[in-house]
Amino acid sequence: MTSDSFFEKPKNGEPWDVAIIGSGPAGLTAAIYTTRGARSTIVFGGTAWGGQLMLTSEVDNFPGFPEGILGPDLMNNMRKQAERFGTEIRNQDIESVDFSASPFVIHVNNEQVLAKTIIVATGAATKWLGIPGEDKLRGRGVSSCAPCDAPFFKNKKVIVAGGGDSAMEEALVLSKYASEVTIVHRRDAFRASAAMQQKVLSNKAIKILYNTEIIELFGEQKLEKAKLKSTEKGEWEMPIDGLFVAIGHIPQTAIFSKTLTVNEIGYLVRNSQDGYETATNIPGVFTSGDVHDHHYRQAVTAAGFGAMSALDALRFLDMEKEN
Secondary structure, rough: OOOOOOOOOOOOOOOOOEEEEOOOOOHHHHHHHHHHHHOOOOOOOOOOOOOHHHHOOOOOOOOOOOOOEEEHHHHHHHHHHHHHHEEEEEEEOOEEEEEEOOEEEEOOOOOOEEEEEEEOOOOOEEEOOOOOOHHHEEOOEEOHHHHHHHHHOOOOOEEEEEEOOOHHEEEEEEEOOOOOEEEEEEEOOOOOHHHHHHHHOOOOOOOEEEEEEEEEEOOOOOOOOOEEOOOOOOEEEEOEEEEEOOOOOOOOOOOOOOOOOOOOOOOOOOOEEEOEEEOOOOOOOOOOOOHHOOOOOOHHHHHHHHHHHHHHHHHHHHHHHHH
16 A cells, blocks of 8 residues: 655654554544654554454444445554554554653563553453353344444344443433343342433333343354343243343453553543643553543544544644653
8 A cells, every 4th residue: 555654664763753552443543643643653453453343243323434334344444544644553462561751661572662652542342241152143143332233123122231331221222223122130130320220110112131141142144042041930042133242341451550540440541631631640641442431432432532642642742842
């Protein structure tokens, strides 16, 4: 692909202007902005690059694709666009980062990479049930995002697994489309807030199965039925078209949590200061996407945060140059 780079890549031992850790919509959008801002940019995308969209099928709610687009195709397009402007993308998992002095030091594959600024865009991984058939049918009826996929289940039967606020929200969204929504919860009471529970309990389209677990999924080309187990009925099979797993997410912050501030559930904290809306507690280090956003968790909002973090990094670099 022809490069439209506006900068020269650093020579051996010289720092990159921007290092981005993560290669989902947030990370790659940030790279597009920083490279077009004439700043050398390297992305550590991980051995499984592309984020959660690489595991999805049809994406209907990302602007600019009136006929929809496959998740992997969308991510490949973003990658090509970032590379077009000169981004260097490495499918490597970083080992650690030394934030103690600038330039920062990224340790990866027995190499040290220097960077004047860092954008952490490592995302959050869905907690899955870990049952037989789940991996095979992911994207073929098994989902973790009702706002993304609910329209595909119009007039169909779906299950929501979980008992927290996220599960209630998923069920409420699905109730606008599906003919039958059943929340399956392994305990005898929800842990969701009273307000969210009331919304669900007053919705006649939503059924609830307490003390019940989903133990196996069946289907060839798409999800066809689930095997459930309860303390009262034992085991039985239920024909379904969709399963929405809402038992939580795991922010990918483990290697940063001793140096960057995280909240009580492990997400990075945006420490807005001096006009930098995506700043962390360390000057020159920014955050973007689902690694800090545990509320929206959408590809388009992640991309928006990617643009914000890039603009913050560009402004930071300009200010450092002036000083």
